Each structure stands twice: as C-alpha cells, then as structure tokens.
Amino acid sequence: MDLCSTVSTGIVIYCIVQFVRFIFADADFTLQWATWSGNTPENKLKGLVVWITGASSGIGEELAYQLARCGSRLILSARRVDELDRVKQHCLECTSLQDKDILVLPLDLLERTSHESKTKTAVQHFGNIDILINNGGRSQRSLCLETSMDVFQALMELNFLGTVSLTKHVLPHMIQRGSGSVVTISSLAGLVGAPLASGYSASKHALQGFFNTLRTELTEYPNILISTVCPGPVQSEIVKNAFTVGQESPTAVDQLHKMATSRCVRLILVGVANNIKEMWIAQQPFLLFCYLWQYAPTWAWFFTGMLGKKRIQNFKAGLDADADYFTNPKPKTS
Ligand SMILES: NC(=O)c1ccc[n+]([C@@H]2O[C@H](COP(=O)([O-])OP(=O)(O)OC[C@H]3O[C@@H](n4cnc5c(N)ncnc54)[C@H](OP(=O)(O)O)[C@@H]3O)[C@@H](O)[C@H]2O)c1
Numbered sequence: 001m002d003l004c005s006t007v008s009t010g011i012v013i014y015c016i017v018q019f020v021r022f023i024f025a026d027a028d029f030t031l032q033w034a035t036w037s038g039n040t041p042e043n044k045l046k047g048l049v050v051w052i053t054g055a056s057s058g059i060g061e062e063l064a065y066q067l068a069r070c071g072s073r074l075i076l077s078a079r080r081v082d083e084l085d086r087v088k089q090h091c092l093e094c095t096s097l098q099d100k101d102i103l104v105l106p107l108d109l110l111e112r113t114s115h116e117s118k119t120k121t122a123v124q125h126f127g128n129i130d131i132l133i134n135n136g137g138r139s140q141r142s143l144c145l146e147t148s149m150d151v152f153q154a155l156m157e158l159n160f161l162g163t164v165s166l167t168k169h170v171l172p173h174m175i176q177r178g179s180g181s182v183v184t185i186s187s188l189a190g191l192v193g194a195p196l197a198s199g200y201s202a203s204k205h206a207l208q209g210f211f212n213t214l215r216t217e218l219t220e221y222p223n224i225l226i227s228t229v230c231p232g233p234v235q236s237e238i239v240k241n242a243f244t245v246g247q248e249s250p251t252a253v254d255q256l257h258k259m260a261t262s263r264c265v266r267l268i269l270v271g272v273a274n275n276i277k278e279m280w281i282a283q284q285p286f287l288l289f290c291y292l293w294q295y296a297p298t299w300a301w302f303f304t305g306m307l308g309k310k311r312i313q314n315f316k317a318g319l320d321a322d323a324d325y326f327t328n329p330k331p332k333t334s
Contacts, residue, residue, distance in 0.1 A: 232259065234281075
C-alpha cells in the first residue's frame with residue numbers, strides 16, 4: 001500500500017469512528033473530550049462554595065447531591081423551604097459534610113429587592129461564593145397566539161431578570177477576589193426555537209445574549225468563568241410546573257425517553273471543572289439539531305418544521321406533547 005492510500009484509509013476509519021461516536025453522544029464534542037481526559041469534578045470542586053438556585057427539585061436537587069459528594073459546600077435556594085430542608089438532610093446523610101457546610105437560603109427570584117440581602121447572608125456565612133449556579137426557572141406549554149402577555153412577562157421576569165439580578169449582586173464579590181464561576185442553566189430552547197414554548201425560548205435566548213456579552217466584558221478577569229448550559233429534555237418537574245393555556249398541566253408525564261437527571265448533572269459538573277464556556281447536553285436527535293442549527297440552518301429549519309408540526313398536532317389532540325413523539329405519543333396522565 002502506498003502512502004497516499006494509507007492516509008486515505010486512515011482518514012476514512014477516523015471519520016467512521018467519529019460518526020459512530022456522534023450517534024451515541026449526549027454532549028457536544030468539547031464536553032465529551034473533557035469527560036474523557038479533563039479534570040474531574042471531585043478534584044476541582046472539593047471545598048468550593050456553590051450557590052444553587054432552584055435546588056428544591058429536578059436538576060438543582062441533583063446538583064446539590066453530586067456537589068455534596070464532591071465535597072463542595074452548598075447554599076441551597078428556592079421558594080419551598082421544606083423541600084430545601086429535605087435536600088439538605090439527604091446531602092448530610094450521604095456525605096461527610098457537616099450542618100454548617102450547607103446553608104438553606106430561601107429565595108424568590110421574582111423578589112429582586114431581596115437579592116442584595118440574600119447575597120450578603122451567603123457571603124457572611126461562608127466568607128465567599130466560588131460558584132453561582134443560576135438554575136431556578138419555569139417553562140411553558142402553550143401556543144403563542146393563545147398565551148397572554150402576562151405569561152410572557154412572568155417568564156421574562158423569572159428566567160431572565162431574576163437570573164440577571166442575582167448575578168449582578170454576586171459578581172462584584174468574584175471580581176473583588178479575581179476568581180469565580182457563574183454557571184447558568186439555559187436550554188436548547190435558548191439556541192433554537194421550541195414549539196409550545198415561545199416565551200420560555202425567548203427568555204433563554206435572552207440569557208444566552210446576556211451571558212455571552214458579559215463574558216466579553218470580563219476578559220480582563222481570566223479566572224472568572226461565565227458558562228451557559230444548554231440541556232435538551234431532562235427528567236425533572238419542569239413540565240408539571242410549566243405555564244399552560246387551554247391544556248391541563250399533566251401531573252405525571254412519561255419521562256423515560258428523556259436524559260436521566262444524574263447524567264445531565266454529571267456532564268454539567270465536568271464542564272464546570274474544565275471551564276467550558278457553553279455546553280450542549282442532549283441525546284440524539286436533539287444533539288444533531290444543535291449542530292445543524294449552528295452549521296446548516298437551512299436543514300435545521302426543514303427538520304424543526306416537520307417535528308414542530310407533529311408536536312403541535314399532539315398538543316392540540318390532547319396527547320402528551322412531551323412524550324417521545326418520535327415514536328409513540330401517549331394520552332396525558334394526570
Ligand atoms: N428539565 C428539562 O428538560 C430542562 C431542559 C433545559 C433546561 N432546563 C432548565 O433547568 C432549570 C431547572 O429546571 P428543572 O428541569 O430542574 O425543573 P424543576 O424540577 O421544575 O425545577 C425548577 C426549580 O426552580 C425553582 N423555582 C421556580 N420558580 C422560582 C422562583 N420564583 N424563585 C426561585 N426559584 C424558583 C423551583 O423551586 P421552588 O418551586 O421551590 O421555588 C425548582 O427548584 C430551569 O432553568 C430549566 O429551564 C430544564
């Protein structure tokens with residue numbers, strides 16, 4: 001075999017391997033690379049003070065458990081204090097953290113006037129905040145034309161302005177120390193349009209724009225990480241808690257087709273441990289959509305139109321729009 005055919009064979013094999021890897025991937029290439037050869041959360045996040053909003057359920061709750069296992073000290077925030085106490089108790093039972101290592105700090109993201117005093121309380125308790133994880137938020141399941149302006153406003157107030165407000169109070173402490181991380185749980189809906197979630201998608205696009213800009217303003221602080229996380233469908237309470245119009249919010253939805261919360265959170269923590277600025281975390285075909293939106297938007301519009309139509313048909317027919325609509329949508333269970 002001459003050199004030319006050896007190189008060609010090598011390239012073909014490399015492409016096949018990458019293609020197979022991509023089919024089974026559940027994160028973008030940079031994040032995947034970090035899971036194989038980067039820092040581990042256990043090494044990088046031990047002892048750090050991490051403030052998690054929306055820590056009372058879903059992704060935030062799982063973040064608390066995995067961070068506690070890494071040895072991070074925690075500030076747990078959300079509105080439901082009893083649920084935060086439950087999460088704290090579970091963290092203490094499963095790790096060697098002490099009571100003083102976990103502060104339950106009730107917080108309503110909508111009450112922006114309280115964010116300054118909440119930040120002071122957090123800083124006074126631990127002396128500093130190493131990582132802020134902006135996770136609290138709410139979604140939407142309704143058609144744009146049937147959705148009132150009040151719902152659009154509520155989504156922007158909570159997902160966007162609430163997050164911006166808390167960040168603006170925490171960031172000066174990080175700037176003073178010259179280090180820290182602000183990690184914001186955006187969504188794939190922050191990158192692409194998601195049918196039945198026009199207001200939610202707008203609020204997450206707003207977050208993407210805000211944090212992408214903030215990152216460019218902080219280039220003189222190389223040790224401050226501004227990271228946005230864009231998950232696809234993940235098992236949590238998000239559909240149950242979503243704003244809905246003209247349809248009942250299902251109390252129990254089939255979530256087996258969605259990514260396990262533990263896997264999503266593990267990937268987020270690997271990304272944080274490796275200073276990744278933007279993370280795409282999704283199973284196929286959602287991950288493929290991300291790449292299409294980024295590199296081949298005309299194709300992306302074509303596929304999104306097809307799948308969006310199906311999703312809206314299911315929604316109008318009273319089927320569970322969040323079920324696995326690639327295969328077999330089921331009636332909503334409530
Ligand atoms: N699950 C997914 O498929 C998915 C996909 C992409 C992005 N995300 C994002 O991931 C984040 C977490 O959502 P999740 O899936 O874990 O849903 P979830 O189980 O419904 O959790 C939402 C959390 O936000 C908190 N929250 C809601 N309103 C709040 C308020 N006014 N002030 C403070 N906290 C508030 C809730 O706590 P309280 O009710 O106790 O306040 C709860 O802890 C959200 O930002 C969501 O947009 C989720």
